[in-house]
Amino acid sequence: MSDSPSRSPRLTERPEWTALENHRKDALPQPDLRELFAADPGRAERYVVHVGDLRIDYSKHLVTDETLALLQELATATDVFGQRDAMFRGEKINTTENRAVLHTALRAPRDAVIEVDGENVVPGVHAVLDKMSGFANRVRSGEWTGHTGKRIRNVVNIGIGGSDLGPAMAYDALRPFTARELTFRFVSNVDGSDLHEATRDLDPAETLFIVASKTFTTIETITNATSARSWLLEGLGGDEKAVAKHFVALSTNAEKVAGFGIDVDNMFEFWDWVGGRYSYDSAIGLSLMIAIGPDRFLEMLDGFRIVDEHFRNAPAEANAPLIMGLLGIWYGNFHGAQSHAVLPYSHYLSKFTAYLQQLDMESNGKSVERDGNPVEWQTGPVVWGTPGTNGQHAYYQLIHQGTKLIPADLIGFARPVAELSDELKAQHDLLMANLFAQGQALAFGKTAEEVRAEGVPEEQVPHRTFKGNRPTTTILATELTPSVLGQLVALYEHKVFVQGAVWNIDSFDQWGVELGKVLAKRVEPALTEGADVPGLDPSTAALVAAYRNLREV
Numbered sequence: 178m179s180d181s182p183s184r185s186p187r188l189t190e191r192p193e194w195t196a197l198e199n200h201r202k203d204a205l206p207q208p209d210l211r212e213l214f215a216a217d218p219g220r221a222e223r224y225v226v227h228v229g230d231l232r233i234d235y236s237k238h239l240v241t242d243e244t245l246a247l248l249q250e251l252a253t254a255t256d257v258f259g260q261r262d263a264m265f266r267g268e269k270i271n272t273t274e275n276r277a278v279l280h281t282a283l284r285a286p287r288d289a290v291i292e293v294d295g296e297n298v299v300p301g302v303h304a305v306l307d308k309m310s311g312f313a314n315r316v317r318s319g320e321w322t323g324h325t326g327k328r329i330r331n332v333v334n335i336g337i338g339g340s341d342l343g344p345a346m347a348y349d350a351l352r353p354f355t356a357r358e359l360t361f362r363f364v365s366n367v368d369g370s371d372l373h374e375a376t377r378d379l380d381p382a383e384t385l386f387i388v389a390s391k392t393f394t395t396i397e398t399i400t401n402a403t404s405a406r407s408w409l410l411e412g413l414g415g416d417e418k419a420v421a422k423h424f425v426a427l428s429t430n431a432e433k434v435a436g437f438g439i440d441v442d443n444m445f446e447f448w449d450w451v452g453g454r455y456s457y458d459s460a461i462g463l464s465l466m467i468a469i470g471p472d473r474f475l476e477m478l479d480g481f482r483i484v485d486e487h488f489r490n491a492p493a494e495a496n497a498p499l500i501m502g503l504l505g506i507w508y509g510n511f512h513g514a515q516s517h518a519v520l521p522y523s524h525y526l527s528k529f530t531a532y533l534q535q536l537d538m539e540s541n542g543k544s545v546e547r548d549g550n551p552v553e554w555q556t557g558p559v560v561w562g563t564p565g566t567n568g569q570h571a572y573y574q575l576i577h578q579g580t581k582l583i584p585a586d587l588i589g590f591a592r593p594v595a596e597l598s599d600e601l602k603a604q605h606d607l608l609m610a611n612l613f614a615q616g617q618a619l620a621f622g623k624t625a626e627e628v629r630a631e632g633v634p635e636e637q638v639p640h641r642t643f644k645g646n647r648p649t650t651t652i653l654a655t656e657l658t659p660s661v662l663g664q665l666v667a668l669y670e671h672k673v674f675v676q677g678a679v680w681n682i683d684s685f686d687q688w689g690v691e692l693g694k695v696l697a698k699r700v701e702p703a704l705t706e707g708a709d710v711p712g713l714d715p716s717t718a719a720l721v722a723a724y725r726n727l728r729e730v
């Protein structure tokens with residue numbers, strides 16, 4: 178494979194890659210943000226890009242104009258924009274699954290034409306959105322009632338991975354826009370405690386289950402949905418007809434939905450060209466739509482579209498996902514950074530980083546190129562983080578003074594969107610002061626001279642010195658509206674795309690999670706039935722035996 182004469186050069190063989198390596202060695206061996214700003218104060222204004230409502234400041238990065246130009250040359254050499262256009266056109270760029278990658282079609286306007294295998298997919302997208310809107314309105318108004326005639330007051334989404342993280346994250350993010358009289362819960366874990374806690378105080382007669390699963394074969398989801406069905410029937414006297422009023426499905430697999438016993442009229446469809454981790458703006462967002470209402474949901478889709486259009490049309494030097502993707506490559510591939518922190522200064526974005534973990538790590542956690550050759554360069558980073566300011570009192574110490582370089586995104590808003598009391602509203606400035614202070618401290622640190630000037634005893638000086646030069650991107654918007662949330666998610670979706678395009682990997686498959694699923698199915702009978710599992714390795718066999726013994730104690 179690798180010896181084919183027509184093969185384009187591998188990433189690390191490209192002159193653009195070598196130019197970046199040399200630049201790192203010769204021009205920026207010890208990049209220092211104090212010096213970079215002193216030499217070029219204009220970078221504070223120049224290294225800012227605007228997308229929709231987002232102001233993205235990347236001035237506190239270990240880069241110069243030359244670095245950025247060299248990174249752009251790498252993007253050109255690897256044809257990132259050509260690959261982007263192929264995605265938007267609906268080409269089957271997910272080659273290992275032979276699928277198009279068209280989450281962008283989920284937010285395309287009604288009159289757009291995007292073809293997969295010669296068929297325009299946009300009318301289908303809008304037909305489902307219309308069906309979702311009708312249903313969401315009926316639940317919200319009380320017109321859709323449960324089996325006993327009571328109105329629905331509780332909505333429980335059962336799904337996992339992309340069928341959970343997106344709606345759960347967005348529900349939290351948009352809490353101020355939600356119908357507060359309804360209760361929403363999100364169950365994902367096959368640990369029965371998850372469903373137990375989600376349902377223990379609910380009245381089955383008032384509860385709607387949304388079973389969200391692209392494949393409708395995911396063991397965790399189907400197991401939880403089966404248990405939820407039993408809980409419902411037990412609570413409602415066992416009449417099977419109740420299922421139709423209390424269960425709907427979000428899936429690409431009508432046959433399996435019907436097999437489970439859910440009326441396919443109550444199924445909201447999506448398509449194999451929507452990846453699970455790119456799916457919450459599809460039917461997978463039904464719980465969110467019920468929570469915020471169809472209009473707000475459509476505003477969110479508008480937000481996604483703003484960034485899609487930007488990614489498609491903005492020139493390279495002002496293209497936010499491209500710049501963010503390339504900066505990640507600069508650290509991961511040329512500075513040895515292993516991880517990337519996303520630190521939202523908004524309590525409503527508590528689940529945002531967890532959502533991005535799947536988006537980024539399931540997409541770019543790959544170690545072979547598209548043609549199957551092992552990569553010889555680092556690919557996706559470990560993505561982690563929790564909301565500031567909580568993280569500041571936990572792990573920021575390591576970011577400031579540890580031995581690892583951890584680029585971070587700081588995300589904040591000019592004003593809170595919730596209706597807060599004046600006193601609580603005033604806390605917002607304190608929250609944001611923390612964001613700005615962290616960016617400043619991470620970038621510029623504190624020199625030994627500055628520490629000494631404060632009269633600190635000499636033996637403590639090294640401990641109180643901060644080297645700085647910890648890079649951050651600061652993303653600001655006025656407030657966290659549905660549109661802004663859509664913009665943020667699309668920004669990261671396309672950033673992940675850019676990185677996968679440069680690394681020449683398939684960002685849209687996830688074979689790495691399959692092996693664990695298969696093995697779990699093989700091991701399960703050893704636990705449930707005490708069956709012998711042939712071929713179990715000695716370590717796992719010993720664990721299984723220990724588990725069985727402990728269970729009996």
Ligand code: F6P
Nearest residue numbers: 338339340390391392395453690
């Ligand atoms: O964990 C792998 C995965 O396929 C994810 O990509 C997906 O989001 C999740 O499982 C859930 O899959 P499904 O929606 O088919 O239940």
